[in-house]
Amino acid sequence: MLSVRAALEIVLADVRALGAERVGLPSALGRVLAQPVRATRDVPPFRNSAMDGFAVRAADTATASASAPVELRLLEVVGAGSLPQRPVRAGTATKIMTGSLMPAEADAVVRVEDAEERDEAVRIRVRVQPGTHVREPGEDMRTGQLVLAAGHVLRPADIGLLASLGAAVVRVHRRPEVAIVSTGDELVDLGEPLGPGQIVNSNAYTLAAAVEAAGGVPRVMGIVRDTVDDLAAVFREALTSDLVLSTGGVSMGTFDLVRTTLASLDVEERFWKVAQRPGKPVTFGMRGRVPVFGLPGNPVSSLVCFYVFVQPAIRRMLGLERVHLPTVVARVGETIRTAPGLTEFVRCTLESDGASYVARPTGSQSSGVLRSMSLGQGLLVAPPEVETLTAGTAVRVLRLFEEGTAEPPV
Secondary structure, eight states: OBOHHHHHHHHHHHOOOOOEEEEEGGGOTTOBBSSOEEOSSOBSSSOEESSSEEEEOGGGGTTOOSSSOEEEEEEEEEOTTOOOOSOOOTTEEEEEOTTOBOOTTOOEEEEGGGEEEETTEEEEOSOOOTTTTEEOTTSSBOTTOEEEOTTOBOOHHHHHHHHHTTOSEEEEEOOOEEEEEEEOTTEEOTTSOOOTTOEEOHHHHHHHHHHHHHTOEEEEEEEEOSSHHHHHHHHHHHTTSSEEEEESOOSSSTTOOHHHHHHHTTOEEEEEOBSEESOTTOEEEEETTEEEEEEOSSHHHHHHHIIIIIHHHHHHHTTOSOOSOOEEEEEESSOEEOOTTSEEEEEEEEEEOSSSEEEEEOSOOOTTOTHHHHTOSEEEEEOTTOSEEOTTOEEEEEESOOOOOSSOOO
């Protein structure tokens, strides 16, 4: 059997980033840039005030203090978006608002709170240097400067940055459409009564949510019964998507028909079975440029395989370089028995003791207990050469998501 690392290398060797598309800036949050962005203009485009206050010649404030203020004659009031009409010469000042164009010959701004306006004059109580509270052209970005690199995930500040450059649309990698196929005669959908031996098709909803969280677009194909004809018909349609994800039917039972069905549809199998628990009977193949994953039917096995193999593939298709789950080093909080010869992913909580993390199992590690995933913050990675992890042992933990904190940052 393949190791987890070897299986991952096979997956990522075959998967490529999808082509680019143009999207409107309001829809670009969280998308991945398909090309670098360079500044098409200086930002800000003109000298402007960083404060509400008074535009002055710094030299006129050289002797100003709280006990001996300097009085300057007020010329005019300039609001943001308005043009100054008069230059600031010796002994004069212009009242100015934040973002307003600086008048000619003014080289500094005195804050409102450092001055006192009287009639048609202002009394300056502080000395300022040239450039004080003045934003110069190109202070944020200069024309031609590389602003955002290809592969960058757009965050809220980036959206504002692009808006300031006047970029109404951006080129981003297309989000992969992921077809989700659930196989099994025992499955029923939400709202349907459960008969003897039947279960709700929870995998479809779990994986659809996981696909969306990873940046893909889920396409739920519904439940497929365990017959070759039914499977072939649904997989044929699913293969028109960018990536195919099926659950169930990949082990060695009489009705495990997924692998043979996929082979009949020209899906080239790259591996079957990985030395891991849960999720050993996972399969992966390609038809052309379409990756096809056959995940086990047990809900925990299916979701663990998604995080380890499928999510990196989706993120690679999005154009990302950093595709794997983040890891932290933690100490085991209690002794854990693990599967010899297999990489075991133990669902765990993560607690901080102030200096490091402590990882504790979430209870039953049965591949059918989905609540063990819901309760956990991570997957503790138990290496194949270890059968027992004693309390205090340092281990790596894959973080499934980043949680907030109740403590304020300041």
